[in-house]
Amino acid sequence: MKKTAFITGATSGIGKATAINFALNGINLVLCGRRQERLDVLKEELSKEVNVHTLNFDIRDKDSVQKAISSLPKDFAKIDILINNAGNAHGLDTIQEGSIDDWDAMLDINVKGLLYVSKALIPQMVERKSGHIINIGSTAGKEVYPKGNVYCASKHAVDAINQGMRIDLNPFGIRVGAVNPGLVETEFSNVRFKGDENRAENVYKGFEPLKPEDIAEIIHFVVTRPYHVNIADLVVMPTAQASSTIVNKS
Template identity: 65%
Template sequence: MTKPTLLITGATSGIGKAAAKALAPTYRLILCGRRKAVLDELKRELSSLTEVHTLTFDVRDKQAVFAAIDSLPNEWSRIDALLNNAGNAHGLAPIQDGSVEDWDAMMDGNVKGLLYVSKPIIEKMKNQGSGHIINIGSIAGKEVYPNGNVYCASKFAVDALTQGMRMDLNPFGIKVTAIHPGLVETDFSLVRFKGDAERAASVYKGYKALQAEDIAETIRFVLSAPAHVVLSDIVILPTAQASATIVKKTL
């Protein structure tokens, strides 16, 4: 029996990469990202577990997204599940000091990129009469925190889009899930702080943050639910975190 097919964006690092490894025994994988060399290496690593196809594109590039998905061979044209994971935070500044370039990067990647990838895949799922879309949001899509303004806005948008998708796609038998992690120890902060490794590391000191593998396990659990069950909205935090701004640290 052929495995179902899962497409993962942002598969070259963090949650996307961990999800690829966790789901390889169960799914055929279409791994998407900007770094072809990393995708190729991940494909080699997982090829003993499952079939892997890679697509290299930036989710912010609408034409590249559509062309890449349109290029899928016939044997990869059916997509049973989509993990919209690509996205990032850029900068941490009060609104009056924010960088327009950072704002564009976050809105283009976290919101428009999710839409660009989802559109052609939704069409496939409609025709199939089934499918599962998982959007990776954030605790920042549930609570605004100081200096998080535009990043929070982008993740609030992900939350709203997920709810809207669930309503609009209900007639077609398509499940829609949002997973909203709190503090996850990945390259997230390194990107946010423009490569400042010391500042990025300080975010995760004094407590045990979530790991990418924890979110991957949550994704695996969501996808394993029976056909009549959808886990629609999940907030997952490390034990040390009570909210976007409350973290128990022992420094």
């Protein structure tokens, strides 16, 4: 039987690329996001390949998360693969100049949202003693860079949750791993810099960044390993990047 994957943040970037990759490889999809029009377009496109269901909710709202997941029709209710992808960065400020609203947005989405979705879906995996969870982290969860304070903290939390989740779910045969990308050219910087396109574009100038499709291919590789293989923690950067602050730009 075909597997079903549940992908958060599926309307753009890594989430969208992963949805397309999975569809082309015969994995049925539950696609989640806040932008219904994008979900509709993606569903129409990918339904030519596999069965697709969409859920429109705000991952920060635990009641909405639970209500949306509880509404899944029977054909989509059994989730084999969970891709905790939804996340964002808001602002790039020193700790003393940072915006509390920005801090709340990052912690609510990157940490609490991941937990809300996981809490709603893990029980069925525990009951079946099967499932695979991929948490999308960041190189920011492995180091801290100037003005990255709270964003880095949120991704360090994802790293810790990934490790704790793997320990807690080990008795049930559930695989848990993280993929931690470096610089990937997505809408990430547009969001971080609040629509300042010039500033966002400069992040990726002078070198070849990763593409969302690169990460999607890696995620597909991870979830298609034999059952006895669990890729627990993977860091990937473009060749030009050595760390969060060292990038070889021409």
